[in-house]
Amino acid sequence: MSDATAEVAADPVAVPAPGDGELIERSLAAGESFAAIFDRHGLAVHRYLARRVGHSLADDLTSETFLLAFRLRARYDPSQPDARPWLFGIATNLLHRHRRTEVRQYQAFARTGVDPVAEPHAELVDRVAATAASRRLAAVLAKLPATERDVLLLVAREELSLVEVARALDIPAGTVRSRLHSARQRLRRALADLDPSTPEEH
Amino acid sequence: MNDLDYVRDLRGDLPPADDATLDRIRTALVREAHQPAVRPRRVWRFAAVPGLAAAVAGVLLAAGPWTGTGDEPPMARELSASEVLASAALAAQQAPVVRPDQFVFIESIQTDASESFPCDGANDGWRCEPERGEPVAITRRIWLSADGQQTGRLHVQPRGSRSGWWETRLEACPRGVWLVTRPGTPIACERTPDSGADRSGAPADAAGMEQYLRERAAKANGGDVFAAASDLLRDSYLRPESQVALYQVVGRQAGVTAQDGVVDAAGRRGVSVGVSRNGVRMELVFDGTTYKYLGERVVRGKTVVRESAQLRVAIVDRPGQLP
Numbered sequence: 001m002s003d004a005t006a007e008v009a010a011d012p013v014a015v016p017a018p019g020d021g022e023l024i025e026r027s028l029a030a031g032e033s034f035a036a037i038f039d040r041h042g043l044a045v046h047r048y049l050a051r052r053v054g055h056s057l058a059d060d061l062t063s064e065t066f067l068l069a070f071r072l073r074a075r076y077d078p079s080q081p082d083a084r085p086w087l088f089g090i091a092t093n094l095l096h097r098h099r100r101t102e103v104r105q106y107q108a109f110a111r112t113g114v115d116p117v118a119e120p121h122a123e124l125v126d127r128v129a130a131t132a133a134s135r136r137l138a139a140v141l142a143k144l145p146a147t148e149r150d151v152l153l154l155v156a157r158e159e160l161s162l163v164e165v166a167r168a169l170d171i172p173a174g175t176v177r178s179r180l181h182s183a184r185q186r187l188r189r190a191l192a193d194l195d196p197s198t199p200e201e202h
Numbered sequence: 203m204n205d206l207d208y209v210r211d212l213r214g215d216l217p218p219a220d221d222a223t224l225d226r227i228r229t230a231l232v233r234e235a236h237q238p239a240v241r242p243r244r245v246w247r248f249a250a251v252p253g254l255a256a257a258v259a260g261v262l263l264a265a266g267p268w269t270g271t272g273d274e275p276p277m278a279r280e281l282s283a284s285e286v287l288a289s290a291a292l293a294a295q296q297a298p299v300v301r302p303d304q305f306v307f308i309e310s311i312q313t314d315a316s317e318s319f320p321c322d323g324a325n326d327g328w329r330c331e332p333e334r335g336e337p338v339a340i341t342r343r344i345w346l347s348a349d350g351q352q353t354g355r356l357h358v359q360p361r362g363s364r365s366g367w368w369e370t371r372l373e374a375c376p377r378g379v380w381l382v383t384r385p386g387t388p389i390a391c392e393r394t395p396d397s398g399a400d401r402s403g404a405p406a407d408a409a410g411m412e413q414y415l416r417e418r419a420a421k422a423n424g425g426d427v428f429a430a431a432s433d434l435l436r437d438s439y440l441r442p443e444s445q446v447a448l449y450q451v452v453g454r455q456a457g458v459t460a461q462d463g464v465v466d467a468a469g470r471r472g473v474s475v476g477v478s479r480n481g482v483r484m485e486l487v488f489d490g491t492t493y494k495y496l497g498e499r500v501v502r503g504k505t506v507v508r509e510s511a512q513l514r515v516a517i518v519d520r521p522g523q524l525p
Contacts (some may be wrong), residue, residue, distance in 0.1 A: 003277075010313065017265070018361050022361065025513075026468055026469070026513065027235070029470070029514070030468060030469055030470040031234075031235030031236060031512050032232060032235045032236060032470070032471070033233060033468065033469050033470075034231065034235050035228060035235065036229070037233050038228050039228070039229055042219075042220060042224055042227065043218055043224065043510050046218070046219040046224070046227075047218055048214070049217070050216055050219070051212075051213040051216055055216075055219070058219070058482055059219070059223050059226075059227070062219070062227055063226075063227045063230055063231070066227065066231050067230065067231060067234055070231060070234055109322065115213065117213060117216065118213060118215070131496065133208055134208070134211075134212050135214050137208050137209065138212070139211075141209075151288060152209060153209065155206070156206040156207075156209035156210050157209060157210050159210075167251075178255060184206070187205040187209070188205050191205055191208060
């Protein structure tokens with residue numbers, strides 16, 4: 001072996017998995033590297049979408065989200081090691097085309113106690129009758145302005161920080177805070193007379 | 203249970219996407235990712251680099267088919283080194299003129315499975331998570347002074363680490379290039395026949411290039427022309443004409459074979475051209491579609507011992523400047 005190969009070997013130690021930023025940067029030259037982003041976050045993005053508009057629409061929107069993300073990947077800031085906020089932001093934008101579908105489903109849930117989104121999978125889960133709390137919650141979600149609903153669901157359900165939501169939706173963190181505040185006030189009013197210690201009333 | 207908990211739990215029991223659905227979405231994504239964004243514009247390149255067409259034809263003539271020695275791994279499918287090198291020559295990029303005061307910037311991923319390093323103790327801000335047997339991988343950004351008279355820079359970071367870049371200055375190294383060892387230890391100036399990263403003075407014809415590589419090989423590579431060619435491609439700026447000449451010379455080396463189905467350190471699929479020395483195969487790796495130079499690998503049996511994958515190469519004005 002020649003000495004020359006020694007030069008290849010700048011050689012520190014640790015090999016944690018590459019961050020999303022690096023994978024996405026790498027995918028600029030080698031597109032297929034982007035598949036690793038899907039492997040990491042595909043399930044979470046699908047889950048986010050499915051919980052908003054149901055499985056069948058979520059299948060298509062998840063695909064659209066990642067195809068769009070792939071095409072926009074040059075705009076991703078590679079110093080951001082977690083691509084989740086970015087992906088949720090793209091998914092949220094795509095959801096806006098289906099706002100009426102989402103709202104109608106919340107309305108139906110609130111009225112009937114049967115969640116149209118969960119129904120196709122009813123035999124798969126041990127379904128309990130919808131609690132009064134969830135029906136009221138669905139009614140609130142149906143009435144919320146879309147911008148507040150986005151913030152509320154990203155914070156409460158996907159557990160994004162305010163800063164991450166701001167990044168995802170490309171709005172100032174202060175706006176995120178005020179939208180969350182407003183949404184939570186409506187929620188608290190709707191849920192006010194439920195005993196917090198026994199939320200599961202049947 | 204507060205209001206946010208109610209929101210979190212609503213539809214919390216919805217089953218996740220099944221594997222078939224995820225596979226379908228993933229397949230669509232990978233198909234999209236494999237579409238080359240820009241097709242190679244070969245005719246344009248001929249126009250842009252006068253004399254390249256004739257030189258490329260020379261590669262085809264020079265690199266005859268090679269029949270193998272028996273210590274080569276079986277090939278996935280027939281592919282001759284001459285075809286690969288001719289295509290690589292076609293892909294040689296036209297590049298801007300580099301001024302002596304500028305820097306050659308190269309970003310690459312490097313992996314080294316040949317050694318293991320203790321992880322605690324003398325680490326310079328590395329977050330060490332040793333995994334026994336796993337190859338050591340880093341992202342490496344290097345700024346090399348074009349004329350070798352100025353201080354360059356080297357930034358390295360374990361691949362995927364968020365510990366930040368380990369940065370070091372590359373003091374002017376007029377007589378050679380830098381031998382990077384490990385974090386925290388000095389970087390030695392290795393003697394090589396010429397200084398700086400700008401090799402635009404390298405010969406543009408095969409005979410001249412062969413002589414040039416032989417001289418370099420005698421000084422730094424134990425006489426191995428293939429190794430000298432690998433060195434030249436890795437960390438320097440070569441005119442496209444010189445690259446073509448280099449591929450011609452590589453094609454003439456005894457024992458050069460091609461191998462398909464190679465995946466480089468960045469996960470890119472490609473083909474390699476390499477030679478075996480004492481059971482170790484040294485390879486140059488080219489993109490499977492465009493035949494652009496991607497990097498190199500050193501393979502023992504089926505194990506990749508070392509590899510380097512170039513991600514970006516550019517000419518910049520200042521060390522530390524990203525293109």
